[in-house]
Amino acid sequence: MVHLCRAFQALAISFFLAVLTPVKANDFAGANSYFLYALSQPDRATVLDAMQSADMKLLRIFITEVAAGTKRSSAKAVKDLETDAVGRYDDTILTQIDQLAKEAQSRDIKLVIAMHDRYALGCWGTDAYVAKYRLPTTGCVNGVPDSSTFYTNTNAIADFDNRLRHILNFQSPNFGKPWHQLSDAIFSFEIQNEGMGHMNQVAPDWWCGRANTIRSVLGNTGILISTGGGTDLPTSLQSQFWSCPTLQIIALHDYNLDPGYIASYVDGAKPKAINSGKRMIYEEFGATGGNKQNQIKSVTDLLIATGVPWMYWEITNPGMGTSDYEIWTDEPSWPVIKNQSLATRKHVGQFGWNEIDYNA
Numbered sequence: 001m002v003h004l005c006r007a008f009q010a011l012a013i014s015f016f017l018a019v020l021t022p023v024k025a026n027d028f029a030g031a032n033s034y035f036l037y038a039l040s041q042p043d044r045a046t047v048l049d050a051m052q053s054a055d056m057k058l059l060r061i062f063i064t065e066v067a068a069g070t071k072r073s074s075a076k077a078v079k080d081l082e083t084d085a086v087g088r089y090d091d092t093i094l095t096q097i098d099q100l101a102k103e104a105q106s107r108d109i110k111l112v113i114a115m116h117d118r119y120a121l122g123c124w125g126t127d128a129y130v131a132k133y134r135l136p137t138t139g140c141v142n143g144v145p146d147s148s149t150f151y152t153n154t155n156a157i158a159d160f161d162n163r164l165r166h167i168l169n170f171q172s173p174n175f176g177k178p179w180h181q182l183s184d185a186i187f188s189f190e191i192q193n194e195g196m197g198h199m200n201q202v203a204p205d206w207w208c209g210r211a212n213t214i215r216s217v218l219g220n221t222g223i224l225i226s227t228g229g230g231t232d233l234p235t236s237l238q239s240q241f242w243s244c245p246t247l248q249i250i251a252l253h254d255y256n257l258d259p260g261y262i263a264s265y266v267d268g269a270k271p272k273a274i275n276s277g278k279r280m281i282y283e284e285f286g287a288t289g290g291n292k293q294n295q296i297k298s299v300t301d302l303l304i305a306t307g308v309p310w311m312y313w314e315i316t317n318p319g320m321g322t323s324d325y326e327i328w329t330d331e332p333s334w335p336v337i338k339n340q341s342l343a344t345r346k347h348v349g350q351f352g353w354n355e356i357d358y359n360a
Contacts, residue, residue: 030058307350
């Protein structure tokens with residue numbers, strides 16, 4: 001009887017240890033389609049259906065002005081939140097994104113929302129901040145403009161913080177509550193897409209300051225805060241990201257598809273992420289040319305093996321063939337993307353993601 005009691009006790013202890021020990025969840029994939037909210041409803045549905053068929057869990061979009069017919073799509077022109085003047089908010093774009101969030105949620109896909117695009121500061125676009133703060137413009141023809149003032153001027157920072165608060169407090173017409181409470185539909189808020197991209201990092205505390213602004217509204221709602229990535233792996237892994245407690249996701253961007261190069265940075269950063277309580281997503285990469293599908297497979301093979309989630313740039317309807325980074329289901333690259341996403345979902349990742357519904 002004593003032996004039986006001890007055996008039962010040992011079994012009970014083993015059971016409770018198993019319950020209490022965190023188990024890393026399966027990995028996942030997603031995709032960028034930064035202006036999907038501007039497309040026609042049928043075209044939005046086809047993109048979301050394609051992502052669902054690949055068991056993708058995240059869709060990344062930008063809050064930024066969209067031109068009619070962008071990338072040969074059905075996109076209708078959409079103004080930025082502050083197209084007319086800084087602090088004068090036109091919520092049309094937020095309403096359209098909210099509708100997309102509802103459509104994505106019905107397919108078990110959550111949004112990653114970049115709250116501003118660095119390249120709207122006089123590069124691919126010219127928004128209200130350019131006019132108010134007299135920022136230089138290049139049209140991305142003669143390089144990327146030096147937008148230092150946006151990141152260092154105290155008034156510009158205060159204006160941008162107000163933009164962030166406005167977005168977070170936007171009352172969802174579909175869900176009946178503000179966006180900062182929509183953890184069922186929104187995975188993360190990103191401070192800015194590739195902040196300070198293609199320029200010296202003039203304000204290293206800028207990211208953490210904006211993350212603190214976001215956290216002051218978010219509280220503990222279950223929505224994550226992401227850096228928004230850099231222009232390459234070195235700028236995506238800046239030292240200030242690791243030391244800021246309110247930044248939870250280190251977003252990695254790079255279009256160098258050499259697996260050895262990627263591994264040298266990703267594998268080196270994983271212990272730092274784990275030790276600092278942060279998580280990483282390989283959020284932007286893309287392939288172009290006649291060898292797209294093989295390049296995509298080699299990169300995603302590496303990311304699957306290393307246990308870091310990934311998001312392709314980008315899925316659009318229609319795609320752009322071999323001439324650009326965009327892909328669609330009628331291209332040879334799509335079966336590779338789909339199969340690699342399905343393979344990723346079966347693989348145990350390096351990080352735990354309680355925000356992802358793995359049973360859906």
